[in-house]
Amino acid sequence: MCLTAHYICNWIMLNITIYLNHCEFGMTVAILSIQGDVSEHIYITEKTLKKLNINEHAVAVSSLTDFDKHETISAVIIPGGESTVILKLMKNENLLKRMKMLSEKGTIFFGTCAGAILLSTKIINSDIVPLSIIDIEIERNSYGRQKDSFETDIKIDGLDKPFRAIFIRAPVIRGTGKNVEILSTYNSLPVLVRSGKNMASTFHPELTDNTEIHELFLKQIIKE
């Protein structure tokens, strides 16, 4: 009798341990880690969270199991990379559906370059349906090839100083829905947009040391 109780007790303890190992309590900023400059985003996100005094961590997520491990995901950041590759691998994994679900439940999204393509409602010259979280129409590699990649200073609504923006085989936002706020333009085309609390940039703030754009985004996860 006593032995049985002992076994049951052990079994419960074991399950609690397993549960603790698989769940990280608290809030998480998930960096989608399928392909692209993931570690750059983790680095700048951690730096920004510290600066803003937010007690959360940036975690790379690449599968449904990874998403399950985290109880609350307050924000998802989609890095730069090759949008065709990321979309193809996400379809395989059913990750698109999961991310859409998170968005509907209030998780906020930020995408840079390829990430902006994933968040759009329509990719020009493509039949692939992206996440449709931000109402924009976007065109891939719109400035041309790598030789046309460039860096320049741009003015951003809400920032005092110009921001050094790195455009690498960047897409162009060709159309914006009525709920989309344009925070910055370059050559009169939108390069940083916000819809609700979701943001997208066609350039790469994660390639600079400047955390200001990540601050604009992550400030929004602070509960008032």
Next chain:
Amino acid sequence: MNANIEELRKGTELIKRGFAKMQKGGVIMDVTSAEQATIAEEAGAVAVMALERVPSDIRAEGGVARMADPKKIKEIMKAVSIPVMAKCRIGHVAEAMILQELGVDMIDESEVLTPADPFYHIDKRNFTVPFVCGARDLGEALRRIYEGAAMIRTKGEAGTGNVIEAVRHMRMIMGAIRDLKGKSNEECISYAREIKAEPEFVIETAKLQRLPTVNFAAGGIATPADAVLMMLMGADGVFVGSGIFKSENPPEVAEAIVKAVANYKNPEVLLSVSTGLGSAMKGLEIDKLKESLQIRGI
């Protein structure tokens, strides 16, 4: 316009290294035609390397291997929307000029082609197009980075389908970086002399505990498992040369390697993509090679 706004700049170090960073976690595939390039893109390649002949054919046929005909590269550039890279001979500034003019997204100054200069590599800082170069150890990698390479790849032994040399080179580079951990600047400077590298870059590498640029694996990767082996050792991504289009089922092998690299920590996915792929490329033993490509341009 605001006076603070600085003008537009192209081809900077940040843009060149930035391009390489966008390839991380991806598979770059050798292709010799527009059709192969389309297969690679559909399989999920992050970029393609446009070639006249794959390394295993270069090895078998012999002769001087040069830059591919720009006409062929152009056809490949037209066929796909992902980045297109092309190889030039080591030290062949003129081939690099042609490729930059053509507008390829990255140039591989590659030991797979017959070297053009017995003494020097190209001064890659003079180019706006980013370069990738092969390396066997940390000294070689940092010398290439000093010359302006925006990306490093292991040399391995191209065209063999034998992964051992790529493993050797990745182990050499990663091991040397781990040995640098906690070393003082004086120690780094002394070590830099030993490995014939720029002290500044050795110090940076010690601090970062990784190469200052992206580091891919290449040279002999033939199966999804080979690719994963390299990722587990710390590669940022992989190049697959002859391994895809010399296998029995190129589209399936290509897709399997892409999925394996994206899920390299997930054994379940690896098992599933490795099952029933047909025969891989035949492969060669390193001891029995007539010619070792990796000793070119060190």
